[in-house]
Amino acid sequence: xxxxxxxxxxxxxxxxxxxxxxxxxxxxxxxxxxxxxVRFPCTGRIDFMLLLKAFGEGADGIIISGCHPNxxxxxxxxxxxRRRWIMFRGLLNFLGIDTRRIQFSWVSAAxxxxxxxxVNSTVKSVRELGPYNDYKKVADFLETExxxx
Amino acid sequence: MVDIKKKANELLAANAVQVVIGxxxxxxxKSRAIFAQDAAGVDKxxxxxxxxxxxxxxxxxxxxxxxxxxxxIAPLPVMRAIIQLxxxxxxxxxxxxxxxxxxxxKLVEFQTFAAIESYLKDFKIAMDEKEKEILAKISxxxxxxxxxxxxxxxxxxxxxxxxxxxxxxxxxxxxxxxQNKPQWIPVAAxxxxxxxxxxxxxxxxxxxxxNCDACHNACPKGIPLNFLTKLMMVDAKEIFGQDGPSLKxxxxxxxxxxxxxxxxxx
Amino acid sequence: xxxxxxLVKSASLSALFDKIKASGKVVQAPVKKAxxxxxxxVNAFNEITDDYIVTTQSAKSVAFPRVEKLFKYTKAxxxxxxxxxxxxxxxxxxxxxxxxxxxxxxxPLNAIFTWDVDDVIFTTxxxxxxxxxxxxxxxxxxxxxxxxxxNPGATAGSDIxxxxxxxxxxxxxxxxxxxxxxxxxxPEFFEETPSEEKEKNLAQVPIQFNYLEIKEKVDAYFESDxxxxxxxxxxxxxxxxxxxxxxxxxxxxxxxxxKVGQRIRNWDSCCFSQFTIHTSGHNPRESQDRRWRQRINxxxxxxxxxxxxxxxxxxxxxxxACPVDMNIMEHLIGISQLAKK
Numbered sequence: 001x002x003x004x005x006x007x008x009x010x011x012x013x014x015x016x017x018x019x020x021x022x023x024x025x026x027x028x029x030x031x032x033x034x035x036x037x038v039r040f041p042c043t044g045r046i047d048f049m050l051l052l053k054a055f056g057e058g059a060d061g062i063i064i065s066g067c068h069p070n071x072x073x074x075x076x077x078x079x080x081x082r083r084r085w086i087m088f089r090g091l092l093n094f095l096g097i098d099t100r101r102i103q104f105s106w107v108s109a110a111x112x113x114x115x116x117x118x119v120n121s122t123v124k125s126v127r128e129l130g131p132y133n134d135y136k137k138v139a140d141f142l143e144t145e146x147x148x149x
Numbered sequence: 150m151v152d153i154k155k156k157a158n159e160l161l162a163a164n165a166v167q168v169v170i171g172x173x174x175x176x177x178x179k180s181r182a183i184f185a186q187d188a189a190g191v192d193k194x195x196x197x198x199x200x201x202x203x204x205x206x207x208x209x210x211x212x213x214x215x216x217x218x219x220x221x222i223a224p225l226p227v228m229r230a231i232i233q234l235x236x237x238x239x240x241x242x243x244x245x246x247x248x249x250x251x252x253x254x255k256l257v258e259f260q261t262f263a264a265i266e267s268y269l270k271d272f273k274i275a276m277d278e279k280e281k282e283i284l285a286k287i288s289x290x291x292x293x294x295x296x297x298x299x300x301x302x303x304x305x306x307x308x309x310x311x312x313x314x315x316x317x318x319x320x321x322x323x324x325x326x327x328q329n330k331p332q333w334i335p336v337a338a339x340x341x342x343x344x345x346x347x348x349x350x351x352x353x354x355x356x357x358x359x360n361c362d363a364c365h366n367a368c369p370k371g372i373p374l375n376f377l378t379k380l381m382m383v384d385a386k387e388i389f390g391q392d393g394p395s396l397k398x399x400x401x402x403x404x405x406x407x408x409x410x411x412x413x414x415x
Numbered sequence: 416x417x418x419x420x421x422l423v424k425s426a427s428l429s430a431l432f433d434k435i436k437a438s439g440k441v442v443q444a445p446v447k448k449a450x451x452x453x454x455x456x457v458n459a460f461n462e463i464t465d466d467y468i469v470t471t472q473s474a475k476s477v478a479f480p481r482v483e484k485l486f487k488y489t490k491a492x493x494x495x496x497x498x499x500x501x502x503x504x505x506x507x508x509x510x511x512x513x514x515x516x517x518x519x520x521x522x523p524l525n526a527i528f529t530w531d532v533d534d535v536i537f538t539t540x541x542x543x544x545x546x547x548x549x550x551x552x553x554x555x556x557x558x559x560x561x562x563x564x565x566n567p568g569a570t571a572g573s574d575i576x577x578x579x580x581x582x583x584x585x586x587x588x589x590x591x592x593x594x595x596x597x598x599x600x601x602p603e604f605f606e607e608t609p610s611e612e613k614e615k616n617l618a619q620v621p622i623q624f625n626y627l628e629i630k631e632k633v634d635a636y637f638e639s640d641x642x643x644x645x646x647x648x649x650x651x652x653x654x655x656x657x658x659x660x661x662x663x664x665x666x667x668x669x670x671x672x673x674k675v676g677q678r679i680r681n682w683d684s685c686c687f688s689q690f691t692i693h694t695s696g697h698n699p700r701e702s703q704d705r706r707w708r709q710r711i712n713x714x715x716x717x718x719x720x721x722x723x724x725x726x727x728x729x730x731x732x733x734x735x736a737c738p739v740d741m742n743i744m745e746h747l748i749g750i751s752q753l754a755k756k
Contacts, residue, residue, distance in 0.1 A: 371450025
């Protein structure tokens with residue numbers, strides 16, 4: 001039986017984490033290949049709904065990563081993002097959505113090793129949690145045709 | 150009510166305001182909004198425990214603004230909504246009069262919004278026992294129990310948007326769900342679309358909700374969606390110390406502190 | 416066919432239900448849910464509640480659901496395959512427990528969906544639905560069926576109408592061939608007619624206005640300020656249209672998911688502020704009074720003119736569900752009292 005390979009979507013900022021991910025590659029560090037990156041100019045641009053959209057499109061896990069506080073390329077984008085994540089994470093948890101599947105991090109352009117570590121550990125923990133079937137069932141309304149009212 | 154009616158009549162007679170937004174008796178003991186423009190209208194004004202609609206929702210409606218400068222009967226939830234709307238530049242102090250109603254039903258006159266905010270310091274938003282109980286009950290469920298609970302409750306939703314319409318903070322002329330490039334939230338009523346709608350709305354109300362329960366009262370299906378916004382309020386207070394609407398403090402999600410604390414970002 | 420009258424003993428009701436279920440039909444009946452009473456598919460008689468004046472939502476979902484898939488499509492390179500709605504999968508349904516007002520709403524709704532082109536999905540669903548109505552013993556302040564040509568024991572639209580008599584047994588009126596088909600499933604439960612008058616066992620709903628007058632007033636007062644006054648407290652939430660048995664406005668959307676998708680029809684409401692917005696940005700019904708006027712106009716003037724059906728059956732659902740207590744009956748009384756022009 002093939003082992004379950006989780007699908008992970010990573011929302012990253014261009015200036016730090018994306019560059020950091022590049023460094024991981026150029027440093028020839030091997031790491032899990034389950035991640036699809038989506039590049040944003042800044043974490044401040046990441047709409048919180050994108051997380052739900054990612055789960056709705058079949059992602060089993062999500063990584064969100066950007067510049068360290070005080071290092072944002074646009075000065076304060078990541079500060080706004082942090083506030084948003086703190087509130088949204090509380091809401092998701094309250095709604096019963098599995099926040100263990102969402103990994104937030106600050107990864108700078110110089111932290112190629114940290115990026116690999118984040119990806120590997122996220123893939124490992126999501127693999128242990130299994131596919132996010134509860135959400136997939138809800139999101140599959142095109143097929144199941146479960147509607148309300 | 151006598152003192153309130155007297156003041157309302159005075160304001161109308163002096164043409165200081167052109168309309169008094171208040172409550173009147175409705176069908177079968179319910180109460181509803183009235184837009185009194187003369188003494189006969191003022192005479193119909195009431196205030197009792199059935200007056201739960203948040204009248205502030207009318208302050209941002211262009212049809213009501215056309216009636217002229219309003220005086221608004223403002224029990225605590227309306228007062229809070231006024232401060233929040235003022236802090237978001239949706240209403241101006243000079244363009245309305247506020248006839249506050251104390252929890253005992255007595256008139257409280259305010260000359261400025263700052264005076265309202267100061268008055269509200271004695272009436273901080275707090276979860277009562279019943280609300281705490283329900284929040285605790287949901288929070289203490291297991292993850293999958295919580296998910297099932299909300300899928301069950303939100304499954305009742307048929308996206309009529311009464312919650313949005315009744316909320317004084319949902320004043321966007323074109324709501325996010327009314328845009329179709331992109332159709333961000335599905336129009337259809339299904340569990341996914343409902344979840345996305347309610348989650349998005351709760352986030353759009355983070356730090357702005359005044360705990361008036363208008364959304365829940367408006368819902369024809371009786372869904373406890375006000376608990377999503379209550380959760381945001383509780384979090385805003387516990388994590389960021391935001392304690393109710395304020396004219397001076399910044400808004401929860403459009404400000405930040407360099408040392409905002411969290412324990413989940415690696 | 417002429418209406419046939421029988422007695423169905425109250426003790427037989429459950430057995431009649433079982434026979435209908437056993438025939439393979441889907442039965443939907445009012446069920447007490449977490450916060451409302453609404454039609455749901457039921458498997459056992461004891462799931463049904465009779466603790467309702469009318470259900471919160473109407474019965475229109477059986478033929479015009481909140482969300483309806485019109486067709487499904489799959490894209491492969493330049494090829495698009497379309498899978499149409501499979502009409503033959505529509506089951507036979509019995510709507511058990513509709514009120515006479517709900518049943519009266521079937522005809523105007525059908526008129527809307529057949530006035531130009533026959534909406535095959537709707538008409539097929541309706542053809543395969545049997546309405547077993549239950550007359551009203553109680554009414555509340557929001558009911559006004561008698562003002563719009565109905566009454567708590569009216570038979571129009573029902574295939575069978577059950578009226579509870581003082582004995583606790585039911586007068587069963589078989590009104591249509593579809594009703595006859597139900598009787599044929601369990602003829603032993605349909606006994607000799609009682610001599611008790613039906614009217615004595617119905618709720619009293621006083622007539623509040625003459626709906627035929629509404630039309631002439633609405634036409635004459637089109638430009639009046641009365642619409643502004645009436646619409647002031649409306650917050651354009653859309654709930655009234657959603658719970659109304661005869662409201663049929665819809666919005667068609669494509670839900671796409673990569674290479675597959677479907678075109679779906681969703682309920683819409685003329686009271687939503689953006690309902691009539693044009694691509695140019697112009698909105699001919701930009702204010703609530705215009706939208707409110709249109710709602711009344713449509714139900715009491717345009718529909719009778721164009722499709723010979725009134726769009727209001729006096730169930731009062733809109734009034735009960737309205738968060739700001741618009742109370743359509745009050746407004747209609749106000750309109751009917753306007754001076755003749």
